[in-house]
Structure formats: C-alpha cells, structure tokens
Amino acid sequence: MKQITTMKMPEKVVIPVSEPLVDVGEMVKVGQKIGEGEHSSVSGEVVAISKLPHPFGKSVLSAVIKTSGDVSVEFQPKKNPSPDEIKQIIKEAGIPAELSPSDIVILNGTDEKPYVTANHALMLEYPDEIIKGLKILMKATGASRGIIGIGVSDSDAMEIMNATREGGIETIPLKTTYTQGMEDLLKHAIIRDAEAMVSTVGMAKAVYDAVFMGKPLIETVVTVTGARETQNVLARIGTPLRSIIEHCGGYKGEPKKIIVNGPMTGVAQPTDEVPVIKGTYGILIQYDVQMEETQPCIDCARCVDVCPMNLLPNVLATSADNARFDICATYRVVDCVECGACAYACPSKIPIVQLIKYAKAELEGEE
Amino acid sequence: MKLVVSAPPHIREDISVEKIMWSAVIALLPVAIVAVYVFGLPALYIVLMSVFTAVLTETIVQKTSNKRITIRDGSAVLIGLLLALLLPPNVPLWIPIVGVIIAIVFAKHAFGGLGHTMFNPSLIGFAFLMMAWPTLMIPAPIPRFSTTLPYVLEYGASRLVETSPLAMIGALYLLYKKYIDWRIPLSFIAIVALSALLLRIDASSIFTGGLILGAFFLATDHSTTPVTKNGRFIFGAGCATLIIIYGHFGNYFEGICYSILLMNCFTPLIDRYTKPGERSWLRRS
Ligand code: SF4
Ligand code: SF4
Numbered sequence: 001m002k003q004i005t006t007m008k009m010p011e012k013v014v015i016p017v018s019e020p021l022v023d024v025g026e027m028v029k030v031g032q033k034i035g036e037g038e039h040s041s042v043s044g045e046v047v048a049i050s051k052l053p054h055p056f057g058k059s060v061l062s063a064v065i066k067t068s069g070d071v072s073v074e075f076q077p078k079k080n081p082s083p084d085e086i087k088q089i090i091k092e093a094g095i096p097a098e099l100s101p102s103d104i105v106i107l108n109g110t111d112e113k114p115y116v117t118a119n120h121a122l123m124l125e126y127p128d129e130i131i132k133g134l135k136i137l138m139k140a141t142g143a144s145r146g147i148i149g150i151g152v153s154d155s156d157a158m159e160i161m162n163a164t165r166e167g168g169i170e171t172i173p174l175k176t177t178y179t180q181g182m183e184d185l186l187k188h189a190i191i192r193d194a195e196a197m198v199s200t201v202g203m204a205k206a207v208y209d210a211v212f213m214g215k216p217l218i219e220t221v222v223t224v225t226g227a228r229e230t231q232n233v234l235a236r237i238g239t240p241l242r243s244i245i246e247h248c249g250g251y252k253g254e255p256k257k258i259i260v261n262g263p264m265t266g267v268a269q270p271t272d273e274v275p276v277i278k279g280t281y282g283i284l285i286q287y288d289v290q291m292e293e294t295q296p297c298i299d300c301a302r303c304v305d306v307c308p309m310n311l312l313p314n315v316l317a318t319s320a321d322n323a324r325f326d327i328c329a330t331y332r333v334v335d336c337v338e339c340g341a342c343a344y345a346c347p348s349k350i351p352i353v354q355l356i357k358y359a360k361a362e363l364e365g366e367e
Numbered sequence: 368m369k370l371v372v373s374a375p376p377h378i379r380e381d382i383s384v385e386k387i388m389w390s391a392v393i394a395l396l397p398v399a400i401v402a403v404y405v406f407g408l409p410a411l412y413i414v415l416m417s418v419f420t421a422v423l424t425e426t427i428v429q430k431t432s433n434k435r436i437t438i439r440d441g442s443a444v445l446i447g448l449l450l451a452l453l454l455p456p457n458v459p460l461w462i463p464i465v466g467v468i469i470a471i472v473f474a475k476h477a478f479g480g481l482g483h484t485m486f487n488p489s490l491i492g493f494a495f496l497m498m499a500w501p502t503l504m505i506p507a508p509i510p511r512f513s514t515t516l517p518y519v520l521e522y523g524a525s526r527l528v529e530t531s532p533l534a535m536i537g538a539l540y541l542l543y544k545k546y547i548d549w550r551i552p553l554s555f556i557a558i559v560a561l562s563a564l565l566l567r568i569d570a571s572s573i574f575t576g577g578l579i580l581g582a583f584f585l586a587t588d589h590s591t592t593p594v595t596k597n598g599r600f601i602f603g604a605g606c607a608t609l610i611i612i613y614g615h616f617g618n619y620f621e622g623i624c625y626s627i628l629l630m631n632c633f634t635p636l637i638d639r640y641t642k643p644g645e646r647s648w649l650r651r652s
Binding site: 115184187188192254255256257258259263264265266267268269270271272284286289291292295296297298299300301302304305309310311312314315330331332335340343344345346347348349351353354 | 384642
C-alpha cells in the first residue's frame, strides 16, 4: 500500500510571507521565490496579500495565490556542493534548519502515535532520500555520525532504514515521542556531551530535494486523522486545511475541534481556512469535545511521574495559580518543554501547561 | 461550523479523582469481607459504622462551611474503611464513630480537605483512639483455630485487616493502573524484608495484613507523602526503618501505623531536599 497520497492541485494556497517580493495580480510559478526563504507552491495568480489567520496564533502577512495550470520554475541541482554551498542552498530553499558545527546529526523519526504517523510514512516511502539528506547535513555541519531515532513500535521503518543506511549512520529505537521543543531532551536521551544538531526525517527529505533536485521546500507530509479516511498526505505549503480534509473524504460529522499537529501539543484552530505551513505534520479532527470540569489538585503526583524533565508540575501549576512566580522560578519552570504529559495524566483535569505558560510569560516580563 | 479553541493537550487520560479513590475502596473490599467471615457481624458493624460516619461527617462539615459536597469522590469512604480495618473486632461501636469524626473533621477538613492533609486522616483517628482509650483498643484474645491458612485466612488475627494479607491482592491492580505509587511500597517492603532476613524473623510474622495495608494504602496516601520521585523512595525506606525499631521494642502493628504517621511529618522536608535541580545539559536560549 502506498504510504503517502498526493493531493490534486488545491484551488488556492495561502502562504505566509514576511516581506513579499511579488505584487497582487502577478503570475507566479511553482517554486518561484515570493519572499525571503518563501516560495510559491503552485502556479497561478497572486490575488491578495494581507494579514490572514496563521495556524500558530495571530494573523500574519500572507500571499493568496489562485492556482491555474501547473507551471514550474526550472529546478537546478548543484553537483557536489561544498559545506558552505550546502548551507546556502538550504537557506535559499527555505528549510527551517539551524546548521551549526556539530559532531553528530540526530534525526527525529518518532510520531505521536496513533494520531500522527507522518515520520513513519516518510521513512517507509523515502528511505534513500532521508539517508542522502542526512549525509548532506553531516557534510555541512562537519559531523562524523548521523543517528536516526525511530519509535520502538515502528519495526518496519527500523528495518528499512537499517537496510538503507550507510557508514557513519546509526538507528536507535526510542520509547518516547519527541515533539517540537523536546530537541534537547532527545539529544540527552541519545548522547550526553557531544555537540549535536537535531532535525527531523522530514527535514532531511527536504534537504535532499533542495540539494539533489534543486527544489525549495514547497510541500510537506501531513497525517490527517479524524476525516473519513485517515491518510498521510503530501500537501503543498499553503493548502487550506479544508482542502486537505476534503481530499481525505471530508468530515465525518459536525467537527468540534480542528487541531494542527499532534494531540499533546497541537493548536486548536478557529477555522479550517488556515493553511498548512512548514512544520505542519498533522491535522486532527475531533467531533466529541467534552469540557471537563477542573477539580482541586489532590497532590497525587501522577503529573510528576510522567514529566520527562523531572519537574514538579503540581507545584508549578499551584504556584502559578497563586501568582507565586518566584516559586515557579525556583522549581525550574523554564525547563518545562510544554509536552503536555502532565495535563494528560492529571485526574483533576487541571490545565497545567496553560498555567506553566502563564508563569513563564510573567517571569519573562519581569526580567 | 463552530469550532472549540482550547489549550493543549487535546486528549486526556481516562482518569479521575473518583476513579482513583473508589478503586482503592474496591481493592480493600475483599479483606473486609474476609474479616466479616472470620469475626462475624461485629466486624461488619464496624465497617459499616465507620463508612457511614465518614460520609455523614463530611457532608455536615461541608454543608456547615458552605463548601461543595464531595462525598461522591470516595475519599471519605476510603478514610472510614481504612480506619475500620485498623480496629480490633471487639471494640464498642462508638469507637469507630469517634475515630472517624476525628479523622474527617480534624485531620482532613481542618487542614483544607482533600489534597491538603498533612497527616494520614485514618492514622490520626487510630492514634487518637489509642491514646484516649488504650484499654478498649486492645484486641481480645481469640482462640486459635488449627485450620489457619497462613497469608490466606488468619483466624488468629487480632484486627480486621490482619485476617488475610492475600485478600489485598487488589493493591497489585492499583499499581498496574498507576493509581498508587510503586516507589514507596518498593523501598518500604524491601527494607522490611531485608531487615527481617538479617534479624532472622519469621516471614509470616512480618508479612501481615497490617504491613500490606501500610505499604500500599496508607504510605501511598497522596498529600501526606512526598511528591518527588526520590523523596518517595526515602519515605518508604524511612517508614520501614522506623517499623523495625518500633517493632523490635514495641508492638509491630502499632509500629506500622506510628511509623507512617511520623514519616508524614518529614514529608515537607523530604520534598524540599529532593526538589528538581538544575540540568547542565539543557541548552537554554
Ligand atoms: S508540560 Fe508538564 S510534563 Fe511536560 S515538561 Fe512541562 S511540566 Fe513536565
Ligand atoms: S496530576 Fe493533577 S491532581 Fe495530581 S498532583 Fe498533579 S496537578 Fe495535582
């Protein structure tokens, strides 16, 4: 079975651009640069440039492109680029990766199972590309080792990556799922001291596309869960969630909540018009959302047991609630990676992560 | 289409305060039933009276202080049941009533209710009764039957909970469901067992219902025990050490109760000394 389905061209795309290089009315091609590190993912006409809803919060300046035809700029790969050239290519391709000199490059291949399987699908579908992309990253950062962390339950992906990998590259089974913000934790779980760079298998694939195909980052793999069909979809950046959900058979009923990215850390959306952006890996639709009543903390320490950072979420939440941010600071609230594990496990349904974010913001304001 | 926008996480574990408390109550029912089987109706009356008093007292306290009635969360029932199990079957019926009132009013609600208690309410009730009416709390000598099955059916038991350590197998379910902590019972039982081995004490006099109740149900009470992971190991070890000392010079069963109560005093201190420290590997921007 094919792991990843490809969408037909969406009617329009909405692409965040900080400083647009194009004007309304202009025709653009697939892969054309429309901003610094931003490219059009379709060909068609720029019909609007305005502030539009963004999946991670406030509205941002975005270009709306109405698609017509499928004309692409010519992609020009570079043969045998030097480390500096690679860095340049990656930057030009708009790949959000920070390349610093490292001994090791770690690729995160874990997913928020069962809601998200995008990394798993990527490894099954593009093992060669991921390995080659990783090699490129190693070359650019001067790393001698590459490590791919794969969820323990994904033995098929593990097998494929092991069969494909080359010298200097290892695979490691991981029990925990590492989401965004948990890079340091992932690093710590794999190695202790060495300088390491952390990226994802999806980014390695994008690096491959940029270097070997000359293609900028204009599409990404997104797991859609909760539509009529659960699928991994190769979606163009800027595709509105609605179009992707339609591609997956549409809604199963009246949706109550649409979440971009995984269930633990994802962001609930006010509308399904927001676009897929770089870094989107999941769309989760919920139909049955119960507002659970919060009860007082019973001090059961279940949150403590699950915190990957070994913090005391109960102390942080209670102190934040009492506006005792000094206590939050002493109890290392800054270390919290906002993974949501504590709030997930809390029998009193206390919004621990929200309280922690509030404390962090207050402390930052004080400085 | 009206969409809910709320903060993550967007999924929650199927767990609630009620579930945790009532599961503990259910886990204790078998031993209560065995106690009734062994001691007859007096044991049944003690259990029923304790639980009834607990529920009634909590209702009255919360009604008079205009708080939300929380008897449905099962915590009051659990306090009553635990205290009942600590009693000998020959106490007059007003003994559990007084003990439970002390536990609910003074040890639970005077401290702020569930989540704020400092000392295990059931143990406070027990300690109060022991101090006020020591003679009434002495178990009556019971003729030993020859049919006693060690660990399963102890006819020679002197208190409700001592009738069957095996009937408390439900504790394993609570552990499996992570409704109770495993660190406290582990260090607790391990150190008691080790000491028994070194001191050459017979296993059957160590692994009593009282020990199981202490390690799995009383020492794992939430707010009266440390929240840090390391702190919990220390707490269990502390209880065990005190039990050995107490049991060696005094009474083993009382030793279990008083040790846990004494360790409750140290909980804030243990938490303070085991609080999360700085992590050097964390790169903070
Ligand atoms: S979100 Fe909760 S569990 Fe995750 S690191 Fe922060 S405090 Fe710990
Ligand atoms: S899990 Fe919830 S109720 Fe339990 S200690 Fe943590 S915050 Fe309190």
